[in-house]
Amino acid sequence: MIEFKMPSLGADMEDGTLVEWRVKSGEAVKRGDIIADVDTQKGLIEIEVFEEGTVDRLVVKEGEKVPVGTVMATIIPIGALESSRKESVQVKAVSEVKQKAKTQITTEPAKQPLKEGSIVSHKHLKISPLAKRMAVEKGIDLTTIKGSGPEGSIVKKDIELAAKTKEESHMEASEEKKEIASRGIRDAIAMAMSRSNREIPHFYLETRIDISKALEWLKETNKERELKDRLLSVVLLIKATARAIKEVPVVNAYWENGLQLKDVINIGFAVSLRKGGVVIPAIHDADQKSPAELMTLLKDLIPRARALKLRSSELSESTITLTNVGEGNVDKVFGVIYPPQVAIIGFGNIVEEAWAENGAISARPVIHVTLAADHRAIDGYLAGRFLTALKHHLQNPETL
């Protein structure tokens, strides 16, 4: 039996509130399936399962707040269920009956607004066929409605009014939730950044990169692309960072009882929230994605990050952080490392600057890149090598 526990979505998370189960007992799950929505300091997070099997028991109830590590559900591993069926004919028969019952459960839609039966049970209510159909579609409880039609019958406009009221109250609740989440994010940032400042001996390096080739390459590429497929310079920054990490892997690590190099390159991409706060979803395997694939991924990731609707793996698996917060605002950004990571890369705004080369001065688009590194893990020489590699890749955009 597998115990599915409340996951930790970062060093700063202590507990989470189960908002909704997305699965039922008896339902089959596979790796990567979202099985629950959990409210954390970082918003409403979709929790993924990393095992394959059948949900046995949902231990934690919706609305319950539990510490990290609490068993939330039990899952029967896929092999275990099959082997138990082979035990004997009798057992098999029982198992089949159980399985059938489970299948019946799973074939029910996850969110059935209102069962047909519930309308039948309110036969005394007078309701027009159209209104009845609409009520089922919109999930309106007929017992809460006072009909305005002839002899108090429920008509189309009553359902429309009820649906509107329901939607408004839902929106209010969602706004309220956003406010609470926003306060939670502040606390989470405070905790993580205080720990970082307390524990991590930061040092900083900066370089400036002539980005004219990259911008030219982007311009030419975008001319050939449809509007919706245009690329942004940030995807080149991400890809060049991933390539530089391949050359100097020490920046892609955790400091947990010593240095632990990571063999995957999951770049945490800092997404700022307009009302304050920042969330850092992971771009998994960034080194293996093309600039176009990174753009497609960002189109999905950024809006979900801003709406605080991320998946557990996106919040917990970053191996290094990249902040592009300088874009449009400031020339240089010196970051604070997100523990247990050992480095954060900061990109400033692209600005036109005087550039001296081969004894001549010209105006070039330039980006200032900084690296804040953990001196327990990295020394100046390798940190410098990393920035040099990053510069090389950004200046050869056609190879990204």
Place this chain on the structure above:
Amino acid sequence: MNDQEVKATIFKLLHKIAPDIDPEELEMNDNIREVFGIDSFDFLQFIIGLDEKFGVTTPEDDYGKITTLNALISYIKSAK
């Protein structure tokens, strides 16, 4: 489509990419991206929205021509 209708559609697009802003706060000659803190990602979504709503495909070279509400309305009307 008159100026008011174009403006109303622009406001809807702005609200869509940044639900927490109030487009009504915008003056005709304000820099839209600066006032609302719209980054390059949001701006691209906005440009895609302009194409969908007005059939105006804005080349990257023209991004500098549509920084204010006034400029944007003129640009859309001349491009249509």
